Amino acid sequence: MTATLNETLTLLLIEDDDGDAFLVEELLKQAEAPPRITWVRSLEEGKAKLTSRIQCVLVDLSLPDATGLEALEQVLAAAPHAAVLVLTGLRDAHVGVAAVKAGAQDYLVKQDVDARLLARAIRYAMERKRADLAQLQLVAAELTAKENARLESGLLPVALLHTDALEHTTRYLPGSQGALLAGDFLDTVQTPDGSVHIVIGDVCGHGPAEAALGVALRIAWRTLVLAGQTGDRLLRTLDAVLRAERQAPEIFTTLCMATITPDLRDARMRVVGHPPPVLVRDGVVSVVDGAPSGPPLGIFSDAEWTILDVPLGDEWSMMLYTDGLIEAAVGEQKELLGVDGLVDLVREHGSIDLDRLIRHVGTLSDDLAAILVSRRSE
Structure with a gap:
């Protein structure tokens, strides 16, 4: 035979x-x-x-x-x-x-x-x-899923808010290059004096090492805020943490940090090499003037960051996001959305709706993290 x-x-x-x-x-x-x-x-x-x-x-x-x-x-x-x-x-x-x-x-x-x-x-x-x-491959996939779950719990914490006057929404989506979480991170903490502190950041690169570094920076930021450290002193401490934990000297991090006053009518921001937040105040859509207020972390050891004082008023919405949103390709020509395109899109929608924005931009080329904080007038 x-x-x-x-x-x-x-x-x-x-x-x-x-x-x-x-x-x-x-x-x-x-x-x-x-x-x-x-x-x-x-x-x-x-x-x-x-x-x-x-x-x-x-x-x-x-x-x-x-x-x-x-x-x-x-x-x-x-x-x-x-x-x-x-x-x-x-x-x-x-x-x-x-x-x-x-x-x-x-x-x-x-x-x-x-x-x-x-x-x-x-x-x-x-x-x-x-x-x-x-x-x-199955075992590797299971280990990756468990690692992603651990990273996600570190990158996407539960906001520490004790006020009902704010609506707080977050989104985190991986880009088209893979399912692994990258170095985007976010957090929100309200301190005993009533101030609301918000951060969103993006470690350059993709992969577990960048995600782990994002977790380290996020935890360091929360710890410093709860310990009463703010402003440039906080940023320089984060810069030191980044330099100590990164695997290569070319790794840098952009972030946007905002502190909303206890009366929720004003914000003090530092936009550290990061895309500017989008604001809707009394129906008017704009971006924060003066952004960025300085270079990313991990580049210049003597960097300084300009304080951006932003009046909010009685009724407002503020969106902080990573560049995965504005780098999305939209329309038949697949052009990058950009900051101006994002502002136009919010104006077209009449308000900031994270899910609606994400559906509109479609496939993301990079990871996206976003925080939307809103206050409605009583």
């Missing part, structure tokens, strides 16, 4: 015995789709051939430069993507069992091999390898 392989494979045979190698090649020629075979006589030669194109490896465990499980371990290390079948003699069948426990997909006793058995063993080894890789 003719042996059958499901697909044309690229196979590496590591075998120092010419007769055994010839037998394997002849048996595989009987397959319905004979594999492409590369034959080498030593482990050292084999390791040089173990490229990503090799899908399956048949390796003898009695080689001139490696024997037993030592040979297998080196093959597994050099080709983690490939299915591995071990070839043994009658006297070494127990070694084959140990090889499977050590990571090989299967083993074959040379004296018992025929064309159908060899083809079937290769096919099954390939399927087991696919299953093993799928399981590893």
